[in-house]
Amino acid sequence: MPTKMLRIPTADGRADAFAAFPDGGGQHPGVLMYPDGFGIRPVLRDMARELAGHGYCVLVPNLFYRHGPAPVTELPEHIGEEVRPAIFARLMPMIEAHTTERALSDADAYLGFLTAQPEAGAGPVAVTGYCIGGLMATRTAAAHPGRVAALAAFHAPVGADGPGSLSELTAEVHFGHAESDLTPGALGRLNKALDAAGADYTSEIYPGTVHGFTMSDTDAFNPAALQHHWDRLLPLLGRTLSG
Known part of the structure; x- marks a missing residue:
């Protein structure tokens, strides 16, 4: 399966990114995949390859490129609970610096770059994301209602910007929440905002x-939930993307 490391021109420099494409050449619908806070690493590359194998041109940007290329902080092969506090202590300043203004500026650059790739077909794209990447995907879809046909976010703080932030969504949406992240009452309020x-x-x-259930390199990983994620994501993309 063809893969590339790419550099995306943005208003604040060049963002490194991983891209995966289907075998056999040709053009394919584009998917912008935002990683979780731990960033581009083997598990994200594997997920991008999996998605590309179903016929999509997949771009995974480094959210924190302003602080350096991925990985922006050293990560162990397995991100266990014993190392998470120290890792998050290094990541939190970067997360806090990644303002909505920066996220939306980056989204413009990422979408323009993705759709300009020779492997990407004409037509709308999808955005998907994990943890903070799911929030970035939601912001991207809301800001680009004419360009984004599908939005999927998993174990993500998708309501963090308030119910009004969802009002511009025109994409078909799937939100997959961790049981530890959202109470049934909070789910009801979020779904009311979507209604x-x-x-x-x-x-x-x-x-x-629990939070992070899709990520096989963490203690949160849940294989059945990861499969459920694919069972939701792939039909969504099949319904909404041309080609």
Whole structure:
């Protein structure tokens, strides 16, 4: 499967990114995949390859490129609970510096770069993301209603910007929440905001999960929930993307 490391021109420099494409050449629908806070690493590359194998041109940007190329902090092969506090202590200043203004500026650059790739077909794209990447995906879809046909976010703080932030969504949406992240009451309030926005969506708590359940290099990993994520994501993309 063809893969590349790329550099995306942005208003603040060049963002490094990983890209994966289907075998056999040709053009394919584009998917912008935002990583979780730990960034581009083997598990994200594997997920991008998996998605590319289903016929998509997948771009995974380094969210924190302003602080250096990925990985922006040293990561062990397995991110266990015993090392998470120290890693997050290094990451939190970068997360806090990644303002909404920066995120939206980057989204413009990422979408323009993705759709300009020779492997990317004409037509709308999808955005998907994990943890903070799911929030970035949601912001991207809301800011580009004419360009983004599908939005998927997993174990992500998608309501962090308030219910009004969802009002511009025109993409078909799937939100997959960790049981440890969202109470049934909070889920009801989020879904009410999606109803008010007129969104075409599914939004559900994945049973028995904790934050980070899709990531196989963490203690949070839940294989059944990861499969459920693919079972939701792939039909969504199949319904919404041309080609």
